[in-house]
Amino acid sequence: MKNFFRKVAFGIGPNEEVPSDPLKWALNQVNEIPDLSWQGKIYSEKELRNHYKDWVYGDRKVLRKKYKDDKTLYKTYKDLLRHETGQKFWESLEISIRHNEGISSQNPVLAKLWMFWGNFFAISEKDFLANYSTGPYHREVIRPNLNQTFEKMVYDVTTSWAMIHHLDNSESAGPKSVTASQEWRRRKKEPATINENHARELLELHTVSPKAGYTQEDVVQLAYIMTGWQHRWSKKKLETGNVWFNSEYHQTGKKNVLGKEYKSGKKSLAVVIKDLVNHPNCRDFVADRLCKYLITDEPTKQMKQPIIDAFKKSDGFLPEIHKAAIKVAFENNNKFKKFQTPENWFIQVAKIGDLQWPPSQKTMESYKLGTKPSKIQRTPEKILKRIGHHPYRAKQPNGWSDLSDDWMSPELLIRRLVYADRSYKFSKPENENNEFYEKIILKNFDQPEKILKYLFKNMVNRKSERNVLLFNHPEFLKA
Amino acid sequence: MKINRRDFLKTTALTSLYFAGFGAPTLASDGPKKNLIVIMLRGGMDGLCAIPIKGDKNFEKLRSKINLDRTLSLTTDFDLHPALKTFKRLWDENLSAAVHATNIPYTGRSHFDGQNLMESGGKVPYQEKTGWLGRGMKVAGLTGKGLALALPMPLLIRGVPMNNNYFPVGKRLPSRSTLSLIEQAYKDHDEKLLGENLKIIMSRGLKNTSSDDSWVLASNAGVELSKPNGPRVAVFEVDGFDTHAAQGATNGAHADCLSDYDRIVNGLKQSMSKEAFNNSLIVTLTEFGRTIKQNSSNGTEHGYGSAVLMAGGLVKKAQVHADWPGLKRKELFEGRDLNSTIDARSIYASAMSTVFDLDFKRIQKDVFWGENLQNLTDKLFKA
Numbered sequence: 001m002k003n004f005f006r007k008v009a010f011g012i013g014p015n016e017e018v019p020s021d022p023l024k025w026a027l028n029q030v031n032e033i034p035d036l037s038w039q040g041k042i043y044s045e046k047e048l049r050n051h052y053k054d055w056v057y058g059d060r061k062v063l064r065k066k067y068k069d070d071k072t073l074y075k076t077y078k079d080l081l082r083h084e085t086g087q088k089f090w091e092s093l094e095i096s097i098r099h100n101e102g103i104s105s106q107n108p109v110l111a112k113l114w115m116f117w118g119n120f121f122a123i124s125e126k127d128f129l130a131n132y133s134t135g136p137y138h139r140e141v142i143r144p145n146l147n148q149t150f151e152k153m154v155y156d157v158t159t160s161w162a163m164i165h166h167l168d169n170s171e172s173a174g175p176k177s178v179t180a181s182q183e184w185r186r187r188k189k190e191p192a193t194i195n196e197n198h199a200r201e202l203l204e205l206h207t208v209s210p211k212a213g214y215t216q217e218d219v220v221q222l223a224y225i226m227t228g229w230q231h232r233w234s235k236k237k238l239e240t241g242n243v244w245f246n247s248e249y250h251q252t253g254k255k256n257v258l259g260k261e262y263k264s265g266k267k268s269l270a271v272v273i274k275d276l277v278n279h280p281n282c283r284d285f286v287a288d289r290l291c292k293y294l295i296t297d298e299p300t301k302q303m304k305q306p307i308i309d310a311f312k313k314s315d316g317f318l319p320e321i322h323k324a325a326i327k328v329a330f331e332n333n334n335k336f337k338k339f340q341t342p343e344n345w346f347i348q349v350a351k352i353g354d355l356q357w358p359p360s361q362k363t364m365e366s367y368k369l370g371t372k373p374s375k376i377q378r379t380p381e382k383i384l385k386r387i388g389h390h391p392y393r394a395k396q397p398n399g400w401s402d403l404s405d406d407w408m409s410p411e412l413l414i415r416r417l418v419y420a421d422r423s424y425k426f427s428k429p430e431n432e433n434n435e436f437y438e439k440i441i442l443k444n445f446d447q448p449e450k451i452l453k454y455l456f457k458n459m460v461n462r463k464s465e466r467n468v469l470l471f472n473h474p475e476f477l478k479a
Numbered sequence: 480m481k482i483n484r485r486d487f488l489k490t491t492a493l494t495s496l497y498f499a500g501f502g503a504p505t506l507a508s509d510g511p512k513k514n515l516i517v518i519m520l521r522g523g524m525d526g527l528c529a530i531p532i533k534g535d536k537n538f539e540k541l542r543s544k545i546n547l548d549r550t551l552s553l554t555t556d557f558d559l560h561p562a563l564k565t566f567k568r569l570w571d572e573n574l575s576a577a578v579h580a581t582n583i584p585y586t587g588r589s590h591f592d593g594q595n596l597m598e599s600g601g602k603v604p605y606q607e608k609t610g611w612l613g614r615g616m617k618v619a620g621l622t623g624k625g626l627a628l629a630l631p632m633p634l635l636i637r638g639v640p641m642n643n644n645y646f647p648v649g650k651r652l653p654s655r656s657t658l659s660l661i662e663q664a665y666k667d668h669d670e671k672l673l674g675e676n677l678k679i680i681m682s683r684g685l686k687n688t689s690s691d692d693s694w695v696l697a698s699n700a701g702v703e704l705s706k707p708n709g710p711r712v713a714v715f716e717v718d719g720f721d722t723h724a725a726q727g728a729t730n731g732a733h734a735d736c737l738s739d740y741d742r743i744v745n746g747l748k749q750s751m752s753k754e755a756f757n758n759s760l761i762v763t764l765t766e767f768g769r770t771i772k773q774n775s776s777n778g779t780e781h782g783y784g785s786a787v788l789m790a791g792g793l794v795k796k797a798q799v800h801a802d803w804p805g806l807k808r809k810e811l812f813e814g815r816d817l818n819s820t821i822d823a824r825s826i827y828a829s830a831m832s833t834v835f836d837l838d839f840k841r842i843q844k845d846v847f848w849g850e851n852l853q854n855l856t857d858k859l860f861k862a
Binding site for chain 2: 168171173189190191192193194195196197200204205210216219386388395396397398401405406407408409410411412413414415417418420421422454458462464465468469472473474475477
């Protein structure tokens with residue numbers, strides 16, 4: 001039963017009580033969205049986007065012109081600009097905030113679900129989004145929606161600056177729009193055409209999934225509805241201006257998606273999203289993804305049905321969907337044990353091993369904009385890259401896989417061996433004794449004596465290798 | 480010059496449409512060790528950017544912002560992107576070739592479904608849990624002979640046990656005695672897959688302290704592939720071909736990706752023994768091509784037909800093999816994409832038949848469920 005604490009969260013820390021009613025403990029965490037537990041400074045998305053602006057403007061409009069004939073000077077000043085805009089620091093700060101929520105907050109279950117939705121509506125590695133924007137997008141767009149409806153979440157994600165930029169919607173212009181007939185387009189030979197990228201992913205990844213059987217024409221029609229939703233471009237801010245609806249880019253006329261007609265104009269995006277989230281395939285898709293994340297690679301109909309029912313009954317209210325998923329996870333706790341993804345595993349190592357992780361708020365606060373961050377200040381992004389599971393740097397817009405086989409290879413196993421070993425570097429001195437290991441094993445495993453015997457019988461030469469044994473034990477790898 | 484499909488077939492001997500049905504079965508031999516290397520080009524490689532058609536005014540007009548201002552010459556009908564320098568060098572030695580206007584039979588334009596299908600070889604996304612290469616290796620009995628140069632194990636190569644992968648972490652492993660204890664724990668818990676992976680880690684000679692630069696990966700793979708008992712199959716990945724905006728032309732985003740591919744081929748060529756390279760085949764794989772027409776962000780959208788690049792000593796000769804569908808609007812797939820007139824799976828089945836010394840029909844039946852594929856072995860590869 002104790003694996004449930006890792007299945008829906010990150011385990012029990014050495015100084016925490018083991019909840020007597022695990023299901024109640026988990027269900028109670030998903031109603032409200034408390035403030036983040038990180039005590040250090042948290043920067044707003046707009047503030048960080050402003051740094052992004054300084055970076056793109058400074059590089060593109062200033063340095064490239066100024067040093068067009070001197071590659072070396074260009075590189076030198078570009079590196080300085082990186083530090084002036086905090087390019088090498090923000091993502092580590094964001095990961096620290098994220099991990100702290102899993103490790104030290106009162107709502108680790110909510111944190112695990114926050115991570116799920118961040119990956120569901122993934123911003124993959126593109127331009128400098130990971131450096132400046134994906135962390136704040138997770139904090140300001142995904143997290144506040146965890147106690148709202150799925151419909152609102154989809155709308156907020158779709159109109160967020162990060163997603164609009166990620167999926168190129170600013171580049172989409174209706175062939176029958178005001179801008180299509182503008183003189184400059186003729187002169188520059190730039191006819192107005194749609195960019196289908198965002199529309200396709202809104203259907204495929206964010207709502208109904210390909211199982212809904214939409215056609216290429218549905219994608220085009222949805223892209224028409226989405227034309228005009230773009231960043232407000234200006235000479236000073238370039239592509240980093242706020243998202244707005246530019247009616248000049250909007251395709252005029254009625255549109256038809258999945259057999260339903262939509263009027264022209266700004267409001268039709270909300271209307272089509274409402275229809276998409278109420279499509280039966282959307283409910284099934286969300287239930288399937290949640291089950292794959294928490295329970296098993298192959299969810300059964302019986303697992304998905306209570307989640308689908310909760311979705312339908314509550315009109316997509318996320319706390320109800322989450323509670324249904326948690327209950328299904330609880331019911332299937334002993335029968336299905338899920339191989340944990342690398343980031344989940346690493347957070348569990350940090351929490352159960354009581355590591356000095358993430359870097360302390362004091363360490364992160366000591367960063368001075370304009371300087372090169374210290375090694376420890378960059379450790380979070382470096383470790384996540386190394387273990388192959390950096391939440392802001394998925395390779396593609398479908399995010400990271402939840403399937404066990406995708407996380408099984410000699411190299412991925414090597415990462416767990418190496419970083420379990422290196423976790424010892426973050427151990428607190430007071431925990432370097434058998435009593436500590438005894439305590440954490442008792443709190444987190446149903447048959448602690450077996451694991452204790454394994455650990456203490458095999459007294460390895462280097463203390464760090466005790467962590468290798470425990471954190472690579474088959475029972476630890478699965479939950 | 481502007482060619483249409485009929486002219487092309489008439490005038491280009493290299494690209495004859497004549498398919499003589501299934502070739503005679505090639506049987507297992509005691510000959511030299513042969514290797515198959517697949518480079519996956521993720522995001523949708525623009526075949527017409529890599530290998531543009533010559534002198535098609537309409538094509539040039541549709542791509543006014545992303546036309547190449549400099550190309551390398553391949554044939555009377557096709558040019559080559561200048562980023563593909565190694566490919567061209569090999570071409571001049573009859574060691575590289577391409578198939579154009581080809582793709583897997585998938586027209587849905589979704590990256591994820593498309594990539595799943597390009598790896599599984601199937602027709603229904605996410606239905607198959609193994610890849611066509613893994614199944615081919617299984618038929619050929621190549622257990623423990625696969626090497627993926629990637630951190631995860633690509634679906635493409637799954638389906639045969641004991642595959643290795645190499646993507647060095649840059650750090651040392653825990654001690655051998657600790658690894659043995661973990662091995663025992665996996666055994667006690669009946670964790671077969673974890674046990675197999677650990678066994679590979681403990682028995683291999685690859686250095687974990689190197690870097691994961693593509694040149695390092697290609698060089699290490701080349702050395703391993705050259706060993707008599709080394710892997711017979713290697714898989715690489717290049718990301719970033721999804722250029723919806725700022726695709727670039729001679730330089731730019733798509734050019735950088737083609738360069739990455741070319742660097743891997745160069746790394747392999749430099750590190751493999753002459754005998755190993757002469758007995759190898761390096762082929763590319765992508766989920767789809769891109770639209771003929773540029774969009775207003777100087778990029779291209781998801782399309783259909785693309786090209787397969789091939790290199791190595793088992794390539795029959797320097798040629799662009801195609802059943803050219805034409806680029807007039809009515810000749811395009813759904814009026815927007817280069818059509819695919821050759822099922823790319825025919826190329827891969829023929830490649831496996833050549834490298835694994837297996838009867839084409841057997842691959843067709845056991846790897847691709849008896850689907851209607853053409854045996855291109857004689858046309859594309861040295862038997």
